[in-house]
Amino acid sequence: MSEKELLDRYRATGSVEVLGKLYAPYMSLLYGVCYKYLQDAERSQDAVMQIFEELIDKLRTHEVKSFKSWLYVYAKNFCLMQLRKDKRFEKVDIEDNLYESERKLSAEGETRWEEHDFEMLEYCLEMLNADQQRCVRLFYLEQKCYKDIAEETGLDLGKVKSAIQNGKRNLKICMENRKHGK
Numbered sequence: 001m002s003e004k005e006l007l008d009r010y011r012a013t014g015s016v017e018v019l020g021k022l023y024a025p026y027m028s029l030l031y032g033v034c035y036k037y038l039q040d041a042e043r044s045q046d047a048v049m050q051i052f053e054e055l056i057d058k059l060r061t062h063e064v065k066s067f068k069s070w071l072y073v074y075a076k077n078f079c080l081m082q083l084r085k086d087k088r089f090e091k092v093d094i095e096d097n098l099y100e101s102e103r104k105l106s107a108e109g110e111t112r113w114e115e116h117d118f119e120m121l122e123y124c125l126e127m128l129n130a131d132q133q134r135c136v137r138l139f140y141l142e143q144k145c146y147k148d149i150a151e152e153t154g155l156d157l158g159k160v161k162s163a164i165q166n167g168k169r170n171l172k173i174c175m176e177n178r179k180h181g182k
Contacts, residue, residue: 003067011060019059023052026068030075037079051078124174131155132167139164 001009006022009015027048034044051074064070125133134153138144144152150160 007059007064007067014060016056019052019055022067023055023071026071029068030071033072033075034079037076038082043082047075047079047082051075054078120175120178121171124171124178127174128167128170131159131163132170135160135163136167136171 001021003022006018010018010022030048030051031044034047035041038044038047051071055071055074058074062070125136128136131153135149135155138149138152139146146157146160146164149155149164150157153160155163
């Protein structure tokens, strides 16, 4: 049977056996495509099997003219989606990050704040509008979370986040201007 006939028969019957006959000649090609993107033999083998499982439903609803071309593009897209998922769930080694943080904290040449820096910070805090000033103080000095700040101030969560972000930016601008005598 030709590919077209196998496709038509599969669409009509839903027979996994017919789909297997259609799919089998392309398994090594798909493995190569998957390996090109995933760079892992075991994951590539799994991908070939997962693609077959997905085809059980896909081929009953999609009109496919050239099975080989369609399958190649489908496999490529499948692998790209796997890679995107991997990026979203990138693992972080907490030990490495703790070490890095400790190293940065203990680095020589660390900027030390002096009394006039704290005075400048207090002055700039006073220059913020009331919402920004209150939210920044609660967030940074009292270390409260957004939700607690919203409850305490009566502002909605979005306004709290905005006040903190804008307040932080305005503080930075004010302190830089004061440092440079502006």
